[in-house]
Amino acid sequence: MRLFIHVGPHKTGTSALQASLHKNHAALRQRGAWYLGWEATTNHTLLGHAFLHSDPAASALLNRYIDAAAAAGCDICIVSSESFSKHAFDPAPFLHAIGGLQATFIAYLRAPDDRLVSAFNQMVRHGRRVAPIEERGNYDPTYHSNLTKWAAADGHRLVLAPYDERQWPDGSILDDFLGMIGVDAIGLERSLGPFEANRSLPAGLTEVLRLANGLAMSEETRRSLSHGLEKLALSRPELFSKGSLLDRDARVALRRALRDSLDLWRPYYRAGFEEGFLISEDF
Helix, strand or coil: CEEEEEEECCCCCHHHHHHHHHHCHHHHHHCCEECCCCCCCCCCHHHHHHHHCCCCCHHHHHHHHHHHHHHCCCCEEEEECHHHHCCCCCHHHHHHHCCCCCEEEEEEECCHHHHHHHHHHHHHHCCCCCCCCCCCCCCCCCCHHHHHHHHCCCCCEEEEEECCHHHCHHHCHHHHHHHHHCCCCCCCCCCCCCCCCCCCCCHHHHHHHHHHHCCCCCHHHHHHHHHHHHHHHHHCHHHCCCCCCCCHHHHHHHHHHHHCCHHHHHHHECCCCCCHHHHCCCC
């Protein structure tokens, strides 16, 4: 059994990839690859949270999933959750749970300014953000806290892939991921519903919703407003410029901070990884 753990991190196309893998469960099973969302979801966040919160049942839950892959005749088992790249995640119980299996941990690297904007957008859409993006707290553009734990996992392998459509086959993260693990992607379903990919709002609508989050409205009203803005953005994209919530100086500073850390990550780049998209200042 070959075990592939997609650890994210957050805001690197995880929702779209997970939805696509889950939607193609039957076809992937026929190709010897097992992926099935956990407990009526398209991902394994609940499983990841079991390890994150030291649930005594976590190991048994993971092994039940791996056993299901084996029972289906699959020699590839895929697990995917951003939980595995949370700051507090201790990999030791997870590594112990997989026993003698060799695991490949896969993470996508995204330009830090784009990743910050996407994370901010999601927090605004979920009603958790009123402060502007400039108040970004302890955001770490270097990915250190997320991924070093997997880089140090003895006997296992960390592979870093580019979150850059230009480096994906046909611009598809599904094709890119399956290509890395040796699974044929021909003929798979690629279409996703409007909200399966967790798409960001345009910058202007994000600011509208952020300001609205500070008003005294019910959660139902706020949720309706958020969904209405999402539908507007999808139905009339020509109304909104692509603009950025970060000014150029802020974007440059984030990319330079990551650039100074890339020596740590280069040994884990997958073959052909072109890093210019991470650090280019040509916006």
